[in-house]
Amino acid sequence: MAYSKKSEFESDEIKASEIAKALSHPARVAIIKFLVKQKSCICNDLVAHLPLSQSTVSQHLKELKTAGLITGEIDGPRVCYCIDKENWKKAKEIFGELFNMKFEAMKNKCC
Amino acid sequence: MAYSKKSEFESDEIKASEIAKALSHPARVAIIKFLVKQKSCICNDLVAHLPLSQSTVSQHLKELKTAGLITGEIDGPRVCYCIDKENWKKAKEIFGELFNMKFEAMKNKCC
DNA sequence: AATATATATCGCAAATATACGATTAATAAT
DNA sequence: ATTATTAATCGTATATTTGCGATATATATT
DSSP states (O other), X not given: OOSOOGGGSOHHHHHHHHHHHHTSSHHHHHHHHHHHTTSOOBHHHHHHHSSSOHHXXXXXXXXXXXXXXXXXXXXXXXXXXEXXXXXXXXXXXXXXXXXXXXXXXXXXXXX | OOSOOGGGSOHHHHHHHHHHHHTSSHHHHHHHHHHHTXXXXXXXXXXXXXXXXXXXXXXXXXXXXXXXXXXXEEETTEEEEEEOHHHHHHXXXXXXXXXXXXXXXXXXXXX
């Protein structure tokens, strides 16, 4: 693979794929669910809840943060992670657009 | 990485992550959009539409097919790809559940 | 039968993701 | 001040993904 071609696509396609990528590992889906359900915001509680080591959970958190889906605020010696509600809403809209696209009239007979 | 831990998560988390994974590359989002908009079902037209080689497009199509989001029917010397409407609907529901989760009352002050 | 067209698969190289233990850094408690 | 706790980062091994050209396969056309 000489170089990635991702940038050659339309920006809405790139944006949707980035959110999808952030959610493409069950650990990250589990983290989002945990935070929405507010079982706790504390990183350590997430580590306890997931079948992964602390360093691995930290990496997954970083990815979700980079994608903008969560925020992380230092709270004493802990870090409190929260859903970024603004971006979460945007993500919902982006996926809504994708999944609510209307099927256009067929130009081929096969489907 | 000794082994993958993906199977240790809940089945709904795994399912959501699998759909997300299928949509985690802009080419695959573009393919879905193209098929929903029915610009064509023919593989060759997809290749012409995307900035990728024929073999690479074929691989992306295979991934979408494996994820169940599209079907591929042989039509003479061509293959006609279509959205699997049943599974597309299911995918929409799975993402709907994720994005429509209600935020529970806070147990921490930070968010 | 020979040729052209369309698509899948193989083989490979490079990039990225997954996972962990060890280490570091920063705060809290003693 | 020392120690304990929490979380990020580093280093590393392995797995997976991305991408392409070459090749194989299968149908259509001549």
